[in-house]
Amino acid sequence: xxxxxxxxxxxxxxxxxxxxxxxxxxxxxxxxxxxxxxxxxxxxxxxxxxxxxxxxxxxxxxxxxxxxxxxxxxxxxxxxxxxxxxxxxxxxxxxxxxxxxxxxxxxxxxxxxxxxxxxxxxxxxxxxxxxxxxxxxxxxxxxxxxxxxxxxxxxxxxxxxxxxxxxxxxxxxxxxxxxxxxxxxxxxxxxxxxxxxxxxxxxxxxxxxxxxxxxxxxxxxxxxxxxxxxxxxxxxxxxxxxxxxxxxxxxxxxxxxxxxxxxxxxxxxxxxxxxxxxxxxxxxxxxxxxxxxxxxxxxxxxxxxxxxxxxxxxxxxxxxxxxxxxxxxxxxxxxxxxxxxxxxxxxxxxxxxxxxxxxxxxxxxxxxxxxxxxxxxxxxxxxxxxxxxxxxxxxxxxxxxxxxxxxxxxxxxxxxxxxxxxxxxxxxxxxxxxxxxxxxxxxxxxxxxxxxxxxxxxxxxxxxxxxxxxxxxxxxxxxxxxxxxxxxxxxxxxxxxxxxxxxxxxxxxxxxxxxxxxxxxxxxxxxxxxxxxxxxxxxxxxxxxxxxxxxxxxxxxxxxxxxxxxxxxxxxxxxxxxxxxxxxxxxxxxxxxxxxxxxxxxxxxxxxxxxxxxxxxxxxxxxxxxxxxxxxxxxxxxxxxxxxxxxxxxxxxxxxxxxxxxxxxxxxxxxxxxxxxxxxxxxxxxxxxxxxxxxxxxxxxxxxxxxxxxxxxxxxxxxxxxxxxxxxxxxxxxxxxxxxxxxxxxxxxxxxxxxxxxxxxxxxxxxxxxxxxxxxxxxxxxxxxxxxxxxxxxxxxxxxxxxxxxxxxxxxxxxxxxxxxxxxxxxxxxxxxxxxxxxxxxxxxxxxx
Numbered sequence: 147x148x149x150x151x152x153x154x155x156x157x158x159x160x161x162x163x164x165x166x167x168x169x170x171x172x173x174x175x176x177x178x179x180x181x182x183x184x185x186x187x188x189x190x191x192x193x194x195x196x197x198x199x200x201x202x203x204x205x206x207x208x209x210x211x212x213x214x215x216x217x218x219x220x221x222x223x224x225x226x227x228x229x230x231x232x233x234x235x236x237x238x239x240x241x242x243x244x245x246x247x248x249x250x251x252x253x254x255x256x257x258x259x260x261x262x263x264x265x266x267x268x269x270x271x272x273x274x275x276x277x278x279x280x281x282x283x284x285x286x287x288x289x290x291x292x293x294x295x296x297x298x299x300x301x302x303x304x305x306x307x308x309x310x311x312x313x314x315x316x317x318x319x320x321x322x323x324x325x326x327x328x329x330x331x332x333x334x335x336x337x338x339x340x341x342x343x344x345x346x347x348x349x350x351x352x353x354x355x356x357x358x359x360x361x362x363x364x365x366x367x368x369x370x371x372x373x374x375x376x377x378x379x380x381x382x383x384x385x386x387x388x389x390x391x392x393x394x395x396x397x398x399x400x401x402x403x404x405x406x407x408x409x410x411x412x413x414x415x416x417x418x419x420x421x422x423x424x425x426x427x428x429x430x431x432x433x434x435x436x437x438x439x440x441x442x443x444x445x446x447x448x449x450x451x452x453x454x455x456x457x458x459x460x461x462x463x464x465x466x467x468x469x470x471x472x473x474x475x476x477x478x479x480x481x482x483x484x485x486x487x488x489x490x491x492x493x494x495x496x497x498x499x500x501x502x503x504x505x506x507x508x509x510x511x512x513x514x515x516x517x518x519x520x521x522x523x524x525x526x527x528x529x530x531x532x533x534x535x536x537x538x539x540x541x542x543x544x545x546x547x548x549x550x551x552x553x554x555x556x557x558x559x560x561x562x563x564x565x566x567x568x569x570x571x572x573x574x575x576x577x578x579x580x581x582x583x584x585x586x587x588x589x590x591x592x593x594x595x596x597x598x599x600x601x602x603x604x605x606x607x608x609x610x611x612x613x614x615x616x617x618x619x620x621x622x623x624x625x626x627x628x629x630x631x632x633x634x635x636x637x638x639x640x641x642x643x644x645x646x647x648x649x650x651x652x653x654x655x656x657x658x659x660x661x662x663x664x665x666x667x668x669x670x671x672x673x674x675x676x677x678x679x680x681x682x683x684x685x686x687x688x689x690x691x692x693x694x695x696x697x698x699x700x701x702x703x704x705x706x707x708x709x710x711x712x713x714x715x716x717x718x719x720x721x722x723x724x725x726x727x728x729x730x731x732x733x734x735x736x737x738x739x740x741x742x743x744x745x746x747x748x749x750x751x752x753x754x755x756x757x758x759x760x761x762x763x764x765x766x767x768x769x770x771x772x773x774x775x776x777x778x779x780x781x782x783x784x785x786x787x788x789x790x791x792x793x794x795x796x797x798x799x800x801x802x803x804x805x806x807x808x809x810x811x812x813x814x815x816x817x818x819x820x821x822x823x824x825x826x827x828x829x830x831x832x833x834x835x836x837x838x839x840x841x842x843x844x845x846x847x848x849x850x851x852x853x854x855x856x857x858x859x860x861x862x863x864x865x866x867x868x869x870x871x872x873x874x875x876x877x878x879x880x881x882x883x884x885x886x887x888x889x890x891x892x893x894x895x896x897x898x899x900x901x902x903x904x905x906x907x908x909x910x911x912x913x914x915x916x917x918x919x920x921x922x923x924x925x926x927x928x929x930x931x932x933x934x935x936x937x938x939x940x941x942x943x944x945x946x947x948x949x950x951x952x953x954x955x956x957x958x959x960x961x962x963x964x965x966x967x968x969x970x971x972x973x974x975x976x977x978x979x980x981x982x983x984x985x986x987x988x989x990x991x992x993x994x995x
Contacts, residue, residue, distance in 0.1 A: 148449055150885035151413040154406035154878045155453035155501060156460065159493040161874050162399035163461025166492060169395075170484035171469060175310070177376040178482075182309030184372050185219065185248040187344035188352075191359060194366035195341065201241075202336030204343050208362045210244060214348045214355030219243035221342035224329050226319060227286040228267065229296065230275040233840065237271065238312060239319035241326050241335075248344055250311040251318050255279055256303030259322035266303035268317030277301050285321075287328050299325055398871040401640070403496055405875045407504040408637040409882035412630050414446065414508035425515040435513035442512050446505035447498060454497030458490055536593060544590025551583025554944060562947050573948070580944045584937045588643065591933070595636040600628035602929060603635065606921040615906070616913035623890060623918050634879075634886045635926040638968065641876035642927050645869055645964055646934020647941070652865040653957035654942035659857050662950040663850035666755075668735045668787040671819040671835055671849040674700070678815040678842050685838035691823025691831030696733045699723045699805045699812040702772040702794075707764055710795075711757060720794040721771070722816050723802035730799055733818040736787035748780040749799040755789030761796060769798075771810055778809055791816065792848045821851065829855050869960075880968070883919055884975035891915070891979040902988040912980040916973050923972035927965050 184190060193199040201220045209218045222241040227234055243249055246258045251268070256279035258266055265285070267277055277283055284296040299321075307317040323335035332338050343363070347355050356369055370378075418425070425438055462485065469483040557576045561568045568576060591598070607621030624631055673686075683697045701721045708717035724730045724743060731738045741749055750763040763782045770777045780800065790797040804810045817839075823831040832847070832855050839845050891898070898911060939954045946952045 148413065148417075150881050150888065151406075151410045151501075152449055152453040152456075154409040154881050154885075155403075155450060155497050156457040157874060157878055157881075158399065158402040158406045158500075159454045159457030159497040160461040160464070161402050162396065162493040162496055163458045163489055164465055165395040165399050166489040167461065167465040167483070167485070170486050170489065171465070171482060174482050174484050179310045179313075181372050181376050182307075182311035183221070183250045184344055184375070185243070185250055186245075186346060187217070187219070187248055188347050188349075188372055189345045189356070189369055190221075190372075190375060191343050191345065191363055191367050191369045193341045193364050194368075197341075197364055197366065199339065199341045199364060200336060201338050201340045203364055204340060205362050206343070209343065209345070209359060212355055212358045212362070214351030215345055215359065216348060217243065217245040217248050217346040219248040219344045220340045221344065222326055222338055222340045223318075224321075224326060224338075226321070226329055228271060228275060228319070229284040229286065230277065230281075232275045235271050235274055237268065237315045237317070237319060239265070239321045239326070239329070241338075241340075242320055242322055243344075245346070248346065249305075249320055250307075250309070251305040251320065252308050253303045253320075254306045256301070258320050259302050259325075262322055262324045263297075263299045264302045264322045265299045265325055266305050266320040267301055268319060269304050269306050270316045271319070272301075272304050279303060285325060285329055287331070297325070297328055395871070398874065399496075401644075401872075402874045402878055403500045405637045405640055405878045405882070407500045408633045409878060409885055410446070410449075410501055410504035411507060412633050412882065413885060414442065414505040415511070415630065417445075418442065418508045418512050421512075422515055425512055426517055429515060430517040438512045438515070439509045442505055442509035443502055446501045446509075450498035450501030451494070453501075454494045457497060458493050461493065462489075537597065540590045540593035540597075542590075543586050543593060547583045547586030547588070547590055549583070550579045551587060551940060554580030554583060555940060558944055558947050568948070577944055580940060584940065588933065588937075592636050592640070595639070596629060596632045599632040599635045599639075599926075599929075600625070602925050603628075603631050603921060606925040610917050610921050613917070614910075616910045617917050619901070619910075619914040620917035620921060623914070624921060627890070630886055631922060634882050634922055635929075637882045638876070638879040638923060638926040639930045639933075641872055641879050642930025642964055642968065643934045643937070644872050645876065646931045646961060647937040648865055648868050648872070648934075649957040649960035649964075650935045650938025650955075651941045652861045653955045653960075654938060654953060655946070656854075656858050656861055657953035657955040658942060658946045658950055660850075660854055661953050662946075663854050665788070666758075667789050667850040669733055669790050669818045669849055670735075670821045670851050671832065671847060672790060672792075673817040673819070673835070673839055673842075673845050673847050674791055674793070675814060675845050678817050678839070678845060682839055682842050683817060686817065686819060686835055689831060689834035689838055691821050691827055692835070693820045693822040694732050695817055695819045696724065696729055698816045698818065699802065699810075700814045700816045701805070701810045702813055703769045703798075704772070705763075705767055705769055707767060708762070711754070711759075716770070717796075718794060719769075719796045719798045720791050720816070721769070721798050721800050721810060722790070723805045723810070724799055725802050733820040734787055734790075736785060738785060741783055741785050743799055743801050745801050745803060746779070746781055747801075748782055749785050749787075750782045751788070751796050752784050752786045753788065754795045755791070755797070756795045772813065774811060778804070790818070819849075876967075880923070880971040880975060883922055883972055884979070886922070887915055887919055887976055887979040888982070890918070891983045898983050899988045902984075908984040911984050912976070915976040915980045915983065919972035919976040920969055923968040924965065927968040931961055931964065 193204075197203075201222065204220055206218055206220060209215060220241055224239055225236070226239045227236045229235075240250060242259045246253050249258060253266060254269065256266065265283065267275075267283065272278065275283065279301055281301045282298050283301055284298050287295050287297055303320070305317060305320060307313065312318040321329070327333065327335045327338055330338055345359065360367065360369065425433075428438065466483050554576045557568065557572075557579075560566075603624050604621075607617075607624045610617040611621040678697060680697065683695055686692060686695055700723070702718065703721050704716035704718050706716050709715065710717055727738045727741045727743050727749070730743070730749075738749075743749060750761070752760060754761055763784065766779060766781055768777050768779055780798075800810070805812050819835065821828070821831060828851050832851050836847055839847065901911065902908075935956060942954065943952045
């Protein structure tokens, strides 16, 4: 009987142990990554951010000559694009050092740059561009007035980012000083910005060396040891010394232990009920109520201690395997297994304390047994009614939660529908009110579960009773112990409600953002920035799912007669040259009937692409192109098209002839793409477009399809993590269902034997237990799904109502999956109890009972 409760404790404590060990690994990885920038340096000297420090102002030669300083490296990081015959790759590069040991990356082949025109590239780049030591590769240089250019440099080495300093970029290149300067657009390396320098110092001369270094560096420079920098990095993720990620995960661990406590409480209630005659006999021979009370608590303490110890062992084993196999490398963590006392002590305390607390009610019941009960027949059916205090607390929590949730909803609704707008501080208060309202409402329903859950189970049992004798027996058994059924149902309700809330909120968020993006953008996909070639456009047109595209020249301009919202700055627009309105209508989702684009006529939007507010363009506007001393005049025709470029509040379409005749100077290109891909193939089409534009420097891909893909990817990732964490609580709750059935079988030994004696078959008895489990699981699951939907919809409205029209959607796939898993698990949970129920012969069972 104690095994299911022990498993629940084991799972909960294993989760907590894994959480704490994961926190240790994160801290250790963060220390490694932050100090990876040091190389083998012992100190970092950081110049005051208010001063425009450069490599020259750091006096590198003087620092190298300080007695006790054995190595120096300026902290310089530049974006770089490397190009070979195999294509181009964007990344970062760092400056070389006096010693290769000071570099934040490891030279695994060749050597670091020691002369002009040299570079060491990451191993991933070397594979992609098919480079080796001695090869030549081009680096894009800074944009100048005459255009961008490139420089051929020699590959002297291959680097590897062993410490994870540049995981996001796939490693870093190491470049000579002249390459660093050229890529940044500076005349020499001394002009390159740098606000820090790394130093290796002889420990025996550290004090005098650091004092000399301070005199050489600009005033206000802070010198920090490697250890202090690592501690500061860890503190940045902490609140009062506790890792924020660990705190977040611990919430799920505590939730799992709360669910486990309900399973434990059920177990000990039946244990005490079964032992009532034994307890009464103990009272008759002199046992005190205190001794009986302590016996139950000691049993709970022992169970909690053993199960927690096993859980800690399981948690340590799981994290050791995860760290050993490198499974966390995809998260950018340099995983190293770090065992700490807290990872052992905290789970044990949680497991033991929760087990003992869950058994207190049963211990109190044990003290209420009188000696006379030793002479009475055992009746295990629960007949106690819920206490008045429980009802008062539950109702107060429920009413408070509903009041807070309604107030939060009404405040946002009033703001959206013409009332006073909520400022940021007030919106935060309203949002927290709605969250607290949901929490208190759920708490109230959980506390009052003893009142409403049995009634819901009765309805489920009534439906089940229509399916023959097995269903009728199951319905009668459910009605027999309302407290235990309520506790089991509440355990499952917690997990299912949270899963449903997350799934509903995620699905509604995706639907809301999709609606907003579709109505906010007028072009499916937009590629802008840099110079897009006709060859790249042809590759885009060849992508499956692309209907047509238009490649247009662009120029940035300002309109002096209009002002940017909330500022005195002239209104900035992007001028896009197209041949005519017919060409534009092939890619834009807007009614251009009657619109004309000619030498003196332009198309302007009615609403801002950023704020959605109406724009007031003059009928004849004077436009000042960026970089030009002359202005041009354009007649305007307003058309209701929405955002085209995410970088500008408005895009104005003009005749491309203005770029041909020199009235406008092209500063870049805009590629507008219209799709005909199905909804399911949009992500594949987008990936194809991005790949086709991969060789174009500085090009970004936006538009509703791109933003929706990014948004949905983020939400799906977060939902997968949260649902995975909540699955622990659901698993424990399902163990509780199996526990409840097992206890019911033990209680009903005589009843089962009687049913078998009057003709009930083994199959019918098995089915009655399966139906009982199904009713408990499905009723709790449906209640959890409904509650989760309401909470998810409320959250969606609170978050999105102020910026868009919320779309209330349901993730039917997740909802049906949750209910099917609950049903399947319930049937499986009934297998072992059913085997026990049918394995004992009726005569023997009647004798034992």
